[in-house]
Amino acid sequence: MVFYGGLLLVTPAYSGLVEGRLPIEISARGARFAERADHTAESSAEALQTLEQTTAELSEELSDATLEITLLKEAIDDKRKPRVPSKR
16 A cells, blocks of 8 residues: 555655656546646647638638728718719
């Protein structure tokens, strides 16, 4: 029991000091560590790239919509102005 108890204390201490990661749970079956964060970093990078692409597309669509609104306002203003008959 002394050996097993020491092992339960040495394993987390070693991984915490040498590898820089601590167990998330210690039970009778041993220490359980969290999965590596490499997968999380990769998925975060992919999500960030997708978000940047979506933002660029939305920005372009917003510019197009703003231009269209401006042109429609100008067309409405042109219709409201009285027309002067030309002398031909």
